[in-house]
Amino acid sequence: MLKNLLPWRFVLLTYAISWSLWALIAAAGLDINTNLTVGLLYAVGGFGPAIAGLALTPEDHRTFWERVLNPGRIRPVWWLPVLLIFPVTLLLSYGIVGIVLPGAADLSGAGEFFGRSPALVVSTILFIALIGPISEEPGWRGYALDWLQERHSPLVASLILAVLWWLWHMPLIAVNGAFLDGAVSAVFLAGYFGTVLLYTVLFTWIYNNTQRSVLAAIAIHFSINLTSGILVPNFEVLMVETFVLIAVGAVIIVATQMWRRSDHTADQVSGGLVEV
Numbered sequence: 001m002l003k004n005l006l007p008w009r010f011v012l013l014t015y016a017i018s019w020s021l022w023a024l025i026a027a028a029g030l031d032i033n034t035n036l037t038v039g040l041l042y043a044v045g046g047f048g049p050a051i052a053g054l055a056l057t058p059e060d061h062r063t064f065w066e067r068v069l070n071p072g073r074i075r076p077v078w079w080l081p082v083l084l085i086f087p088v089t090l091l092l093s094y095g096i097v098g099i100v101l102p103g104a105a106d107l108s109g110a111g112e113f114f115g116r117s118p119a120l121v122v123s124t125i126l127f128i129a130l131i132g133p134i135s136e137e138p139g140w141r142g143y144a145l146d147w148l149q150e151r152h153s154p155l156v157a158s159l160i161l162a163v164l165w166w167l168w169h170m171p172l173i174a175v176n177g178a179f180l181d182g183a184v185s186a187v188f189l190a191g192y193f194g195t196v197l198l199y200t201v202l203f204t205w206i207y208n209n210t211q212r213s214v215l216a217a218i219a220i221h222f223s224i225n226l227t228s229g230i231l232v233p234n235f236e237v238l239m240v241e242t243f244v245l246i247a248v249g250a251v252i253i254v255a256t257q258m259w260r261r262s263d264h265t266a267d268q269v270s271g272g273l274v275e276v
Contacts, residue, residue: 007147010052011164014139018048019171026174033177042175046131049139049168057143068138073213082206082216086224089248090233093241101236109232128229133221140165141207141217154204155258162200166193191242198245199224205252 022045025038032042057064067073074082098105114121140161148157169192172178183189203217210216233241252258 004151006160006164007056007144010056010139010144010147013052013055014048015168016048017051018045018168021045022171022175025176026171029176031176042178043131043135046135049136049144050134050142051139053139053143064138064142067142067212068214068218070213071215073211074216075210078206078210078216079219082210082220083223085202085248086220087227089244090227090231090237090241093233093237093244094231096240096244097236104234104236106234107231110230112232113230124229125226128225129218129222132225133218137217137221138214141203142214145204145207146212149204149208153259153261154208154256155201155253158200158204158258159197161204162193162197165200166196169196195242195245198242198249201249201252201258202245204258205256 021041025032025041025045028038030038032039054061054064094105094107113124116124144161144164145157148160151157152160169180172180173183175181180192183192199221203220206216206220207213
């Protein structure tokens, strides 16, 4: 039973690559932002999902990379939710906060971001694209989501994948300079899981409507991270954004009946994805 619940080889390989490197950094007590070697080890650890996905994919590598690189899989209309769903919902959240709590919707982060030197802006954008979107999506969506949707409905597959994705990040609590550094509050971690679950539902919806495009998953992941990096939303905005995304996610789940295992989706992802 458990063998058919999770893609165990992918999970174990992903966690082994990432957690081993992050554990070394945590044990050394060094900051990833002040030590170049440590920063590189941290970045390589972040590629655990992509490395595992590429190593285990039952597809020939040409087909796998075609899903990663070919924009032709994404119909033009689907670029709108891929690139805009998070910026639009976040700006809507700023607007709501600005009406309810005047002065609390601070957009000065955008000015600070673009006030840097052009070289720093470009390098930051490249880093945001590399660490997270490119380092993770070929594994989480490119391999694990396919495996899960062969066996479960899109909603159940998303829930399982959200748990795996969330747990994968947990060692970063002990890594100095990581975005979860010192985040030991149960309330915060529960909220973070909720955010991961919402994102996973969105990514599954996008992925299933773009011919299993890993590029689409990379693009929406990049859109989320870049928008957050530019605007740097405060607590009030993030709280409102969470409720906005819950509403969006609920509409998607109900409108697409994500709790039902679609034969079309199963046919799309089938192709020899067998876990032993």
